[in-house]
Amino acid sequence: MRRGKELNPAEIRIVFTPSAGNVEHFAAEELRSGIARMTGVAVPVATGKTDGGVSIELETLNGKDTELRFDGFRITVSENRIHIAANLPRGVLNGVYELLEFWGCRWFFYQEQPVFPHWEHLSMPESRTVNPDLELRGVCIFPVNAEHREDLRRIIGWLGWNRFNLLMTSVCRTKKRDNGWEVEWRQVEGELLPELRKRGMILNISEHSGRYFFPVSYFKEHPEWFAMNGEGKRFATGQICYSNEGAVQTLIRNFTEYAEKHPEVEILGTWPEDGYGFCKCEHCRRPGTVLKAVNRIADALKIVRPRLTVEYLSYTSETSEVPPDILPRDNMSILVANMRVAEEWKKKSDAVGGRGVYRLHYHITDNTAERANLALRFHEILDDCRETKAGGLRGIIPFFIGIDTWWRSSLNLCFLSRFSWDVSKTVDEVLSDFCRNRYPSVAERMKELFLRLEKxxxxxxxxxxxxxxxxxxxxxxxxxxxxxxxxxxxxxxxxxxxxxxxxxxxxxxxxxxxxxxxxxxxxxxxxxxxxxxxxxxxxxxxxxxxxxxxxxxxxxxxxxxxxxxxxxxxxxxxxxxxxxxxxxxxxxxxxxxxxxxxxxxxxxxxxxxxxxxxxxxxxxxxxxxxxxxxxx
Known part of the structure; x- marks a missing residue:
């Protein structure tokens, strides 16, 4: 911590406006708790202005500050006042975590307690404005079920500390194997949704929820709704027939009913089933058939939930190779699994005033893609963040598969967070900060060792x-x-x-x-x-x-x-x-x-x-x- 004017913790007051909501109240409590753990002083929290002492004021501006982007924030410092302001409540919380980091707090691993240094006095920070380079910063976790409820609660808290803002999950994912990963948001939403809400995090329900919205049970009465294989036979284990009117109408109805019942969902994905098995009928073989069907879903959802973002996954050739004249709707975002098609999709989205493009990542924390042997990818993560920003994409969402590999996963995600906020940072900067806090007596040599471990x-x-x-x-x-x-x-x-x-x-x-x-x-x-x-x-x-x-x-x-x-x-x-x-x-x-x-x-x-x-x-x-x- 850079030493400036010293603050007596006993003189600090945390203040928020009368209109403060759930996130601002949580931000005040996080700040109060952090100061208490560092100094032993229980700082009071109040509404409105206070007389005397040093006030740390938290304020949501609701879009009034045009220099702030996304969930960025501004810290303004005067003689006896630290003002943390943001356009979004989540930005206020980000500003609180920035202040705690300035005072030396760190949260490197989600299975370990955060680092809270001990201080008799705190130092006054400098004024600063911080905007993230990438808007969407989140993960798609496996597993998600009741058995791992407490692990997931801990991970959500850790994601918040590291200023991630999105959780992608599946309402009910189809297992690829009998002993495969289970992703069942339905089992944990009662306990974990409040954890997301008080942090202002985005809930993205997508990740191959297809069988929830289009159950296999339909096959008995309507085999024509399901994919046809190369021999002309319908089968229930692949995709739906996206050119079948009855199938698409049913899909529209099911998505609409879910969206109306779940206003907490801000992004709703329309992903096909995982893998391939797309329909080979004459109409489905025409490029753009899947997008046309999803466009109709987006049209229906816009009527009942205008602010809901409908997510389209560009994954296989059937979902990626789309003719130039078939465009997405303006209430849709495009999630690309391959950066090769990102530029083309961004052009399509921009042409309709859509909600942009972001990328799915398979290597940062994906034990399936990495064969249960994650690499440390510090430089690659920085390159990917820079490429994502340069391409005008909204962010990176990595698969986070296998939460028990927490040492490797935490390190890679810490670097992803830092670079998502600021692509001008270097690996040396971030790694030096980690080693100074984790291994202060041998920091420089441990940094050199970690660079070797990356290779x-x-x-x-x-x-x-x-x-x-x-x-x-x-x-x-x-x-x-x-x-x-x-x-x-x-x-x-x-x-x-x-x-x-x-x-x-x-x-x-x-x-x-x-x-x-x-x-x-x-x-x-x-x-x-x-x-x-x-x-x-x-x-x-x-x-x-x-x-x-x-x-x-x-x-x-x-x-x-x-x-x-x-x-x-x-x-x-x-x-x-x-x-x-x-x-x-x-x-x-x-x-x-x-x-x-x-x-x-x-x-x-x-x-x-x-x-x-x-x-x-x-x-x-x-x-x-x-x-x-x-x-x-």
Whole structure:
């Protein structure tokens, strides 16, 4: 904290206007609580002006300040007055958090308590005007259900501290797998909606809620409402037939009824079902069919809820490749899953005076896309925020899948928040602030280590086309053995050595360093597993069955260690987790291991499938055999 005029906490009064609402009252309480935790002084809160002392005044201007954008704010400082003003109530709360940050408060991880420094006196800040570069800053969380209610409450509070302003969720998401992620806003809305409201956060109901608005039960009486496959047969597991009048009318009615019953929803998404399965009938094959149907939904919703934003997802070719003459309605926003089409959609939205374009992000906190192994992406996040602003887009909404990986997720989201507010910031600035507050005794060297962790070797587990056997993967002959492997080993050894040296001289508690150590070890174990897998592939090339088995048994040891670390994530360091995704990709790895052990070739290979139950005993079997075999 920069030291200016000192303020005696006992002389501070928090004041808001008589017209203050729920958010301003919450902002006053957050400020009062923060000052109390820093100074031990219970600052009074009052309505109207106060005599004497120093007043911190909170005021919502309702759009009167034309220099403020979105939920930005202005802090004006005079002799005995700090005035926090914003056009929106949410902006006032943002201003309060800015003031608390100036006094040294930080909230880096949602599973940890915030940092509240201890002060006898507080310092008077400087006047400032702060506008966010990106308007929409939020996340789409998985899972959302009653079981995780308290975790979600904590995360919403943490998002507010970090000045995010939107929660995207699904009223009832269709599970892609029996043990897949559950997203059921209906289970938690009674407890969590008040948490959003008092923070002025936007509720966006979208994220593949299609089966709620168009249930599969319709199929029995109206199969013609559902997609047709390439053979001309209707099926209930894909999309609807967007060119069928009865289907579209039903969809319009269901969306309209929901919007009327739920005024708390500010953005309502019309996403198709997740994945593909679009209708192949003659009319649906025409480009723009989905947008035409959503336009009709938007027309109906504009009548009952004029201020409601109708969200259109540009996702697959059926929703993205739209002829230039088919435009969205002016009450629609466009969410793009691929930046390649963002410019074209922005032109379309601007042409009708629409509600703009924002982007969905798959890598910042998405354990499904990242195979339950999130990378630290500080520079990439900054580049994405700058690209988003330069393109005139409203913001970035990342999938936040697997909330138990809180250490990695929190770090990436902290950087997303800082850069969404100010794209002129640098990674060095944000990382320096983090390390000064987290590791003050070794801040500069920890910053250097985190920059190295951003580039740590990580196994790419992207699903290859047609699931070829390990024997067909070129990387098995290049990345995981020989000089490349030796270089990777050297990198891990160097990272671990640096961390050990820092822990020996640092004065911070050991638990602050434990996630860093586990992150390094997780990547090292993953590479070890793939190294022995690569050696098994080489043994396969020599037709050495015994060596194949021996190497795969060693792979199994590392896979077991990794699986245990992920499964035991509850209450852990926040490094590993997202078991639902991890188990899924472990399953297909083991399917390919099993075929390698059986010495299969492309001529007799078995197609790899989702959740193959035949491999459930494969890993335990390899481990048991390794224990029993005399050659080990």
């Amino acid at each position: 740590i070797p990580m196994v790419s587990q992207s699903r290859p086309p047609r699931w070829p056997l390990w024997q067909e993967w070129e990387s098995m002959r290049t990345e995981f053995s020989g000089p490349a492997w030796e270089k990777t080993q050297h990198t891990f050894e160097g990272l671990r050595q640096t961390l050990d040296e820092l822990m020996n001289v640092a004065s911070e508690p050991a638990e602050h360093f434990r996630p860093v150590m586990e992150f390094i070890e997780f990547q090292r174990r993953m590479f070890e597993a793939w190294h022995y897998r690569a050696l098994a592939v080489q043994a396969f090339g020599r037709n050495d069955r015994d060596a194949v088995r021996s190497c795969l048994e060693k792979t199994a040891e590392y896979e077991q260690e990794l699986a245990e670390q992920v499964r035991n994530s509850a209450g852990g360091s926040g490094v590993a987790g997202a078991w639902i995704d991890y188990e899924f990709f472990l399953n297909w790895r083991l399917q390919l291991d099993k075929q390698l052990l059986e010495m299969r070739t492309t001529e007799n290979m078995i197609p790899v499938t989702d959740e193959n139950p035949d491999v459930e005993l494969f890993l335990p079997g390899l481990l048991e055999n390794r224990k029993a075999s005399p050659r080990h």
